[in-house]
Amino acid sequence: MGKSARTERSRYESEVAAYVAAGGDEQVQRVITAVHGLARRLSQWYTQQLSHHDLSPGEWAVLRHLAAESDDNVSTPSQLADATAVAPSSMTHRLDRMAERGLISRTPDAENRTRILVQLTRQGWDMFRQVIREGDLVESDVLAQVPTAQRARLAQLLELAIAGLDDALK
Structure with missing residues (x-):
């Protein structure tokens, strides 16, 4: 074969x-x-x-982080670079492109004027939702072979494995 x-x-x-x-x-x-x-x-x-959607995996990582993982859906470029494992200079270029497309906004931090805050715009949230809804269709197809009654149990078992990752990988 x-x-x-x-x-x-x-x-x-x-x-x-x-x-x-x-x-x-x-x-x-x-x-x-x-x-x-x-x-x-x-x-x-x-x-x-x-x-x-003309999104790179790196741009998606920024959208996902801002939508789901950052406090109040706001982050700094340095935090985003760290969260997505890229150099800060690469993050600057990524954020430039995303800002040009209207997906994110960058504003000076009122408490620390040397720091920039990044957050999703309405257009960024719309893109996030659209990608999630489309992904949900495929993900549902992936789980089609798993009986509905067993999906909750599968999720519980995988969550148990995830719970141990932080301790196991130290």
Whole structure:
């Protein structure tokens, strides 16, 4: 079977078998490999979806951070650079492009005039909502194979794994 003809399922089975043969615990490898495969495929789809909106993954990271992770939906360029793992100079260029498109606004901080505050504009919020709604359709399709009654349990189990990440990865 050529690489282009491989299904995600066959890739998963091959990877799990290789990891177990190398000494990995089968249950651990089944879970981690499945989560990684799902994340990989979703990432490919998200990148394609974002390009339809003329958004780069980096710009999406800024929108997502401002909408969901920053205090009061306001952040500084340095905080955004740190949150998205880019150099501050790269963040400046990214924010320039986003401001030109009307997705974000930049204003001086009234308490510290040397600091700039970045926040989503109405247009930025509209873009965020549109991307989320479109993504929700694909994500729903991904979960179509999981019975509705078991989705809450799956979410609980994954949340348990996430809860341990901060301690496990220190």
